Amino acid sequence: MEVNNSDGGSPESPATENMTTTSHHHFGDLNGSDDAISITVIESMKEDYGLFVWPCSVILAEYVWQHRSRFAGVSVVEHDVSLQLGAGTSLPGLVAAKVGADVILTDDSDRLEVLDNMRKVCELNNIKCQVMGLTWGVWDKSIYSLRPQIILGADVLYDSSAFDNLFATVKFLLEKSPGSVFITSYHNRSGHHLIEFLMVKWGLKSVKLIDGFSFLPSWKANGLSGNIQLVEIGLSDVGKK
Numbered sequence: 538m539e540v541n542n543s544d545g546g547s548p549e550s551p552a553t554e555n556m557t558t559t560s561h562h563h564f565g566d567l568n569g570s571d572d573a574i575s576i577t578v579i580e581s582m583k584e585d586y587g588l589f590v591w592p593c594s595v596i597l598a599e600y601v602w603q604h605r606s607r608f609a610g611v612s613v614v615e616h617d618v619s620l621q622l623g624a625g626t627s628l629p630g631l632v633a634a635k636v637g638a639d640v641i642l643t644d645d646s647d648r649l650e651v652l653d654n655m656r657k658v659c660e661l662n663n664i665k666c667q668v669m670g671l672t673w674g675v676w677d678k679s680i681y682s683l684r685p686q687i688i689l690g691a692d693v694l695y696d697s698s699a700f701d702n703l704f705a706t707v708k709f710l711l712e713k714s715p716g717s718v719f720i721t722s723y724h725n726r727s728g729h730h731l732i733e734f735l736m737v738k739w740g741l742k743s744v745k746l747i748d749g750f751s752f753l754p755s756w757k758a759n760g761l762s763g764n765i766q767l768v769e770i771g772l773s774d775v776g777k778k
């Protein structure tokens with residue numbers, strides 16, 4: 538059995554008894570410049586959305602890496618935290634933590650194996666992140682204390698029946714942290730104006746919308762396909778006094 542490691546990271550022999558494998562993901566100069574980093578992710582060969590590194594995750598993780606100064610804790614805001622929604626194998630959040638951000642990795646509260654895998658991956662990479670269950674559209678007590686400046690989401694726009702719950706959570710978090718943004722990478726399968734529609738519906742604005750392949754190094758892009766876009770979203774100014 539072989540796992541397709543989408544950013545060219547080399548798979549190790551899978552441990553078939555527990556159906557897991559590891560993949561390695563590199564950021565920076567492949568020849569080993571000083572600040573290059575590497576992250577190892579545990580994936581499951583059982584089919585599960587949250588236990589696989591999806592192409593959107595590779596793209597968002599590379600974006601975080603290339604904008605690492607935004608994540609490196611240089612903000613004037615005390616307790617400047619980045620939070621990843623639907624993090625699954627968590628590659629973008631792990632990159633943010635590796636470059637200096639305080640990171641909270643979250644996924645569906647009911648998917649305990651996904652949350653457990655996040656803790657294992659943090660340990661494996663010697664990265665400190667908080668891991669918590671956060672189900673979109675559910676107002677557990679813990680969500681009220683969150684004040685993330687940057688919210689990340691890779692491949693969280695794949696099921697239109699979940700969009701309302703996802704954006705209810707995103708808007709709630711954006712409203713609690715002035716100046717915060719939601720950065721998400723998604724497959725634009727319909728080729729239509731999904732983001733524009735969602736922005737109007739939720740009173741949000743797209744600050745930046747780019748082709749996910751426009752900034753990927755070719756050795757990563759070669760292993761990926763699809764129409765993947767990356768968008769930075771903030772609160773709309775419309776209606777503000």
Ligand SMILES: C[S@@+](CC[C@H](N)C(=O)[O-])C[C@H]1O[C@@H](n2cnc3c(N)ncnc32)[C@H](O)[C@@H]1O
Pocket residue numbers: 586587588589590591592593594622623624625626627643644645646648651671672673690691692693695699702
């Ligand atoms: C397609 S996977 C993407 C995983 C990871 N971000 C990546 O790109 O590799 C979607 C993720 O969203 C999570 N998810 C789905 N529905 C959710 C919900 N209602 N609340 C929170 N997380 C959810 C899944 O558990 C899964 O980790």
